Amino acid sequence: xxxxxxxxxxxxxxxxxxxxxxxxxxxxxxxxxxxxxxxxxxxxxxxxxxxxxxxxxxxxxxxxxxxxxxxxxxxxxxxxxxxxxxxxxxxxxxxxxxxxxxxxxxxxxxxxxxxxxxxxxxxxxxxxxxxxxxxxxxxxxxxxxxxxxxxxxxxxxxxxxxxxxxxxxxxxxxxxxxxxxxxxxxxxxxxxxxxxxxxxxxxxxxxxxxxxxxxxxxxxxxxxxxxxxxxxxxxxxxxxxxxxxxxxxxxxxxxxxxxxxxxxxxxxxxxxxxxxxxxxxxxxxxxxxxxxxxxxxxxxxxxxxxxxxxxxxxxxxxxxxxxxxxxxxxxxxxxxxxxxxxxxxxxxxxxxxxxxxxxxxxxx
Amino acid sequence: xxxxxxxxxxxxxxxxxxxxxxxxxxxxxxxxxxxxxxxxxxxxxxxxxxxxxxxxxxxxxxxxxxxxxxxxxxxxxxxxxxxxxxxxxxxxxxxxxxxxxxxxxxxxxxxxxxxxxxxxxxxxxxxxxxxxxxxxxxxxxxxxxxxxxxxxxxxxxxxxxxxxxxxxxxxxxxxxxxxxxxxxxxxxxxxxxxxxxxxxxxxxxxxxxxxxxxxxxxxxxxxxxxxxxxxxxxxxxxxxxxxxxxxxxxxxxxxxxxxxxxxxxxxxxxxxxxxxxxxxxxxxxxxxxxxxxxxxxxxxxxxxxxxxxxxxxxxxxxxxxxxxxxxxxxxxxxxxxxxxxxxxxxxxxxxxxxxxxxxxxxxxxxxxxxxxxxxxxxxxxxxxxxxxxxxxxxxxxxxxxxxxxxxxxxxxxxxxxxxxxxxxxxxxxxxxxxxxxxxxxxxxxxxxxxxxxxxxxxxxxxxxxxxxxxxxxxxx
Numbered sequence: 001x002x003x004x005x006x007x008x009x010x011x012x013x014x015x016x017x018x019x020x021x022x023x024x025x026x027x028x029x030x031x032x033x034x035x036x037x038x039x040x041x042x043x044x045x046x047x048x049x050x051x052x053x054x055x056x057x058x059x060x061x062x063x064x065x066x067x068x069x070x071x072x073x074x075x076x077x078x079x080x081x082x083x084x085x086x087x088x089x090x091x092x093x094x095x096x097x098x099x100x101x102x103x104x105x106x107x108x109x110x111x112x113x114x115x116x117x118x119x120x121x122x123x124x125x126x127x128x129x130x131x132x133x134x135x136x137x138x139x140x141x142x143x144x145x146x147x148x149x150x151x152x153x154x155x156x157x158x159x160x161x162x163x164x165x166x167x168x169x170x171x172x173x174x175x176x177x178x179x180x181x182x183x184x185x186x187x188x189x190x191x192x193x194x195x196x197x198x199x200x201x202x203x204x205x206x207x208x209x210x211x212x213x214x215x216x217x218x219x220x221x222x223x224x225x226x227x228x229x230x231x232x233x234x235x236x237x238x239x240x241x242x243x244x245x246x247x248x249x250x251x252x253x254x255x256x257x258x259x260x261x262x263x264x265x266x267x268x269x270x271x272x273x274x275x276x277x278x279x280x281x282x283x284x285x286x287x288x289x290x291x292x293x294x295x296x297x298x299x300x301x302x303x304x305x306x307x308x309x310x311x312x313x314x315x316x317x318x319x320x321x322x323x324x325x326x327x328x329x330x331x332x333x334x335x336x337x338x339x340x341x342x343x344x345x346x347x348x349x350x351x352x353x354x355x356x357x358x359x360x361x362x363x364x
Numbered sequence: 365x366x367x368x369x370x371x372x373x374x375x376x377x378x379x380x381x382x383x384x385x386x387x388x389x390x391x392x393x394x395x396x397x398x399x400x401x402x403x404x405x406x407x408x409x410x411x412x413x414x415x416x417x418x419x420x421x422x423x424x425x426x427x428x429x430x431x432x433x434x435x436x437x438x439x440x441x442x443x444x445x446x447x448x449x450x451x452x453x454x455x456x457x458x459x460x461x462x463x464x465x466x467x468x469x470x471x472x473x474x475x476x477x478x479x480x481x482x483x484x485x486x487x488x489x490x491x492x493x494x495x496x497x498x499x500x501x502x503x504x505x506x507x508x509x510x511x512x513x514x515x516x517x518x519x520x521x522x523x524x525x526x527x528x529x530x531x532x533x534x535x536x537x538x539x540x541x542x543x544x545x546x547x548x549x550x551x552x553x554x555x556x557x558x559x560x561x562x563x564x565x566x567x568x569x570x571x572x573x574x575x576x577x578x579x580x581x582x583x584x585x586x587x588x589x590x591x592x593x594x595x596x597x598x599x600x601x602x603x604x605x606x607x608x609x610x611x612x613x614x615x616x617x618x619x620x621x622x623x624x625x626x627x628x629x630x631x632x633x634x635x636x637x638x639x640x641x642x643x644x645x646x647x648x649x650x651x652x653x654x655x656x657x658x659x660x661x662x663x664x665x666x667x668x669x670x671x672x673x674x675x676x677x678x679x680x681x682x683x684x685x686x687x688x689x690x691x692x693x694x695x696x697x698x699x700x701x702x703x704x705x706x707x708x709x710x711x712x713x714x715x716x717x718x719x720x721x722x723x724x725x726x727x728x729x730x731x732x733x734x735x736x737x738x739x740x741x742x743x744x745x746x747x748x749x750x751x752x753x754x755x756x757x758x759x760x761x762x763x764x765x766x767x768x769x770x771x772x773x774x775x776x777x778x779x780x781x782x783x784x785x786x787x788x789x790x791x792x793x794x795x796x797x798x799x800x801x802x803x804x805x806x807x808x809x810x811x812x813x814x815x816x817x818x819x820x821x822x823x824x825x826x827x828x829x830x831x832x833x834x835x836x837x838x839x840x
Contacts, residue, residue, distance in 0.1 A: 128758055132554040132690050141490055141552035170758020173691025175699060185757055241698070261693040261702070264558040291548075291555045 099197035103306045104362040105207045106316060108324035113317025116160060119187055124168045125157040128186035131171040132264070134287035135345045136192050145169050149190040151341040152209060152309070152329065156188065159325045178202050181312050188322065189310040192283060196305075204315065205308035206322045207359035209329075209338075213301025214244050215282035219270070219294055224277045226299015231255035234276035237266035243303060244279035267292060281305070286350035297350065306357060323359065330356045422839045428614055429832030432630075433825040435607040436637055439600065440821020443644055446597035447813050453592035454651060454807040458800065461586040462663070464517055466796065468579040469670045471510040471531075475575050476677035478503035479567045482542045483684035484778070486560050487768050490550050504539055511535070514578065519585070527578040534571050538563055557688045564685060568678065576674075583667065590659055593806070594652050597644060604641040611637060611828065618835065629831020636824030640817045647813045654806025662799025665724045669795060672717030672737075673788045679710035680781045683748060687755065687767060704752070714741060714784075721791065730794050737787035744780035751777055 112120070119125055129149055130137035137149040154164035172180050177193060180186045181203050194212075195205045216231075218224040224234060227247075232254035238244040240259045248257045258275050260266055266278040267288045278285065282301050289295050309326075311318050329337045338356045346353070417423030481500035485492040511531055518524045541563035549556030611634040618627050685703040695705040718738050725731040751766035769776030 126758075130690070131760065132557060132692065134554050138554055139552065141550070143489070171690065171760035172758040173701060173756070175691045175694070175701065176756055176758070180758060261561075262558065262689075264555060264692070265562065267555055268558045268562050288555075291553045 099200065101360060101362065102197050102200055103195045103205065103208045103308060104360040105205055105308070105323055106319045107361045107363065108327050109317070109320035110324055111317065111320070113315075115187070115312065115315035115318035116321050119160055119318075123161065124166050125153070125160060125188070126168045126170060126186045127153045127157075128170045128172040128177060128180050128189035128191060129153065130191045133192055133284065135290050135349070136283065136287060137190070138287075145171075146345075148210070148341055148345040149192065151337075151345070153188070153190050155329055155337060156190075156309070156322055156325050159328070160321065177310065181310055184312060187311070187315075187318065191310075192281075192307055193310050194305045195308040199310070202313065203310045204313050204319050205310055206319060207326055207361070208306035208308055208357045209326055210283060210307040211357040212281050212283040212305050212307060214247060214279055214303040215285055215301045216298050217266075217270075217278040217280065217285040217288060217295055218276070218298050220296050222276065222298075224298060227253070227279065227302045228299065229253050231277065235274070237269050237275040237278045239263040239266065239280065242280065243305075244281075247302070248279065264288065267295070270295065282350060283307070283346075286346055289349040323361075326359065330359070422836055425832055425836050428617075429829050429836075432607075432610055432614055432633065432828040432832065435603065435610050436633060436821055436824040436828055439603040439607040439637060440640065440817055440824070442603050443597065443600040443640055443817040443821070444814050446600045447644065447647075447810060447817065450593050450595070450597065450648070450651065451807070451810045451814065453589045454655065454803070454810060456589045457586060457593055457655065457658070458803045458807055460517075461582065461589045462799065462803065464514065465579065465582040465586045465663075466666070467510050467513060468575070468582040469666070471507055471514065472572070472575040472579050473670065473673055473677070474503040474507040474510065475535075475567065475571050476674050476681075478507065479564060479572075480677045480681045480684070482545070483560060483564065483681050483688065484768060486545060486549055486556070487684050487687055487764065490552075492546075500542075504535075507535060514582075518582065524578055524581045524585075527574045527581070530574045531571060531578070534566065534574070538566050538571060541566065557692075561685065561689055561693065564681060568681075572674075572678075579670075583663075586663070587659075590655055594655050597648060600644060601641070604637060604644065607637050607824075608634065608641065614828075614832075622835075627831045627834065629827045629829070629834060631831075632827035633824040633831065636820040636827065640820045640824075643813060643816060647809050650809030651806040654802050654804075654809060658799045658802035658806060661724075661726050662795050662802060665721060665730070665795040666792060666799060668717055668721045668724060669734075669788060669792045672714050672721060673785070673792065675710045675713040675717060676741075676781065676784050676788065679707050679714060680778075682707035682710060683767060683777065683781075686752070687760070687764060707748070711741070711745065725791075730791065730798065733787045733791035733794060737784050737791065740780050740783035740787055744777055744784060747775065747777035747780050 129145060131139050131145060133147065133149075136147040137145060138147050140146050150169075153167055153169075157167045158164040170180065170186050172186065172189070172191070177189050177191060178199065181189055189203075192212075193199075193205075195208060199205070214227070216224060216226050216236075224230045231252070234255050235258050236248060236252075236255040237258045237260060238248055239262055242263065245257070245259055248255065255277075258269065260269060263278070263280040263284050266275065266280065269275045270278055271292065278288070278295075280288070282297055285297055289297060309322050311322065332339075333355075336356070342353060342356075414427070417426060478500050481496055481503060485496040485500060488496065511528060514524070515528045515532070518528065541559055545556045545559035545563060547556075548559055611630060615627060615630050615634070618630065619625060682703045686701055686707065689701070689703055691701050693702040694700065695702045718734060718741065721734045722731060722738065725734055747766065751763050754766055755763035765773040765776060767777050769778045
């Protein structure tokens with residue numbers, strides 16, 4: 001298991017959302033590499049021997065590395081990290097990957113290169129987005145696209161072209177995200193897309209614009225309290241090929257796993273009473289909770305994965321430009337555009353996020 | 365003893381004591397030979413008397429007359445019995461089992477059509493066109509009606525009942541999922557699409573296979589009725605030949621003994637028996653050919669066309685769902701879109717079904733709608749490819765009207781599908797008519813045969829008795 005000194009930078013005491021979403025507010029205590037257990041709720045310690053957990057986590061991580069899940073993962077539920085269960089108290093796991101720091105991106109810059117030039121010439125930014133991901137990229141009843149991802153696309157268009165509406169939205173299917181970029185059919189893809197090493201072989205990513213993690217979604221009033229022993233005997237739904245499915249396979253807490261094609265299908269099964277709970281990426285789970293007020297996220301996320309804006313691998317100038325946009329997007333503390341978009345689209349269903357994830361950069 | 369009498373002993377065995385025993389009961393009523401009462405058993409007495417009668421010519425004549433009349437009546441009875449069986453089976457084909465099979469096909473199609481209509485309506489969003497909704501409602505109403513009808517009328521056995529019960533349970537569940545999908549979609553929630561996909565899965569994995577099994581069971585029942593109607597009336601043919609043989613022998617014997625060429629009664633009886641046998645042969649042959657034509661020219665084509673139609677409906681549903689699911693569900697190869705794969709698969713089935721239908725179509729008016737459907741499918745494929753390309757490019761706003769059509773996109777793939785569907789409907793109607801015509805023709809060939817053979821047999825028996833009676837009177 002690779003230890004990720006650098007990752008804690010993004011996690012540590014700069015008010016990252018991970019700390020915030022862990023709902024303990026103690027994120028600042030987690031120093032680089034120190035792996036202090038402070039923020040973990042004590043109850044998650046139950047039933048876990050440190051050694052056993054470590055072994056389980058390593059095995060799981062290895063399994064995820066080996067499984068070529070990238071293509072099969074629907075809607076950003078990519079092969080993310082299965083974070084060692086909270087007891088581990090080590091630094092949060094990296095996405096199970098083969099490269100160092102996948103979410104470290106090029107430093108921001110405002111110098112126009114050929115990619116930005118081309119967008120300017122076209123007068124329109126061509127953005128690949130989702131239209132079925134509630135609160136992220138979805139069609140409102142009036143037919144217009146809206147959501148957290150869409151707001152970011154608008155900010156990028158405004159920066160490059162001076163007009164947030166100078167965008168051609170391409171509602172691309174999941175499987176077309178990478179081909180569309182490689183063939184330059186779209187300039188950017190903002191589609192709850194998880195940054196990982198496998199995808200970095202084909203495309204370039206901006207800095208992370210959102211941190212997500214696997215979390216349990218259950219009906220309000222359900223005895224299920226999180227990814228723990230309260231799952232015992234319950235039917236838990238996951239998307240086939242997702243990180244959540246792999247996690248349940250390795251540690252089911254006595255639950256009965258039910259696998260469906262897509263994470264949203266889980267909500268259908270839950271509403272029909274065929275399952276008792278759902279495990280999925282909390283960002284997408286938030287979209288589910290927004291469509292059904294009677295369900296809610298419970299417990300804390302037990303993995304970390306980052307969403308990034310994907311671009312053509314050769315569009316270095318565009319990556320820098322988007323990173324510059326993201327810098328501005330994050331700036332302004334509580335009134336930053338990022339926080340405003342968060343409050344508009346996500347806060348109601350994914351509360352307690354106090355700041356965007358801190359960017360990480362690499363040189364070269 | 366003449367040669368003739370020896371022959372009798374072998375063929376009809378009437379005068380021989382042993383043979384007399386076997387025919388006496390049948391011969392009893394028409395030619396009342398010795399009446400029983402006596403101290404010994406009636407049977408032994410009868411045998412005794414018969415034996416005594418066979419020693420004199422009038423006695424022999426009485427026995428011969430009784431046997432002839434009995435044979436002619438036996439022939440008539442077996443003809444009536446066997447032909448009415450075939451008439452019933454042929455009537456079942458035309459009036460019962462074929463309609464039930466057609467109803468099962470219609471149920472199958474209504475379900476597939478409802479699924480297609482619901483996905484089309486869903487794609488159009490809050491502005492779901494009224495006629496699409498009406499089509500869905502009509503399909504569901506039709507399916508429910510046919511289901512009740514099938515439950516009341518089926519006699520294809522326990523398996524059919526099981527399928528009907530399953531369909532009865534699952535149909536309300538399906539409509540519930542569709543309404544949930546619609547209501548959620550109208551609020552603009554992507555969850556609606558997930559409900560629609562779930563409903564589609566229920567339809568294609570539970571309801572449609574059950575409907576298909578029901579259709580096949582009913583069609584199997586129909587084919588059984590065909591076989592019953594087409595089976596040759598062997599007993600009647602045999603007894604007919606026997607009766608004719610006996611009549612010819614009796615006349616020959618008569619000629620030898622009296623040198624009179626014709627005995628009017630016996631000639632009339634022979635004519636009656638011959639007419640019945642001929643009528644039976646010709647009528648049954650015609651009925652067989654009519655029914656065979658109904659089966660090969662109508663029913664087989666109907667089956668192929670129905671299957672093609674289901675494939676076209678499912679292909680259309682797959683095309684719609686590709687736009688709805690947006691790659692959310694992958695096929696087994698983990699890379700292609702499940703619904704796109706299903707579209708391709710169903711289109712392939714549609715192609716091969718239409719090719720078979722074209723081969724089976726036996727006249728130009730049957731071939732025309734099928735050819736139209738073939739052309740429609742080619743156009744549909746072209747338009748689908750264009751729409752799919754647009755969609756893969758990410759231009760959903762353009763791909764949508766390319767698939768469902770609007771006032772600026774008359775050349776949508778949906779319009780091609782409508783052409784295919786209408787042509788197939790026409791082809792089905794044509795084949796159904798061909799079937800009914802041919803089967804009715806077959807049934808008509810048996811018309812009057814039952815009454816006719818009964819009447820002629822009675823006349824023939826009476827004539828035989830009269831003829832023998834005339835000879836007998838010469839001994840008084």
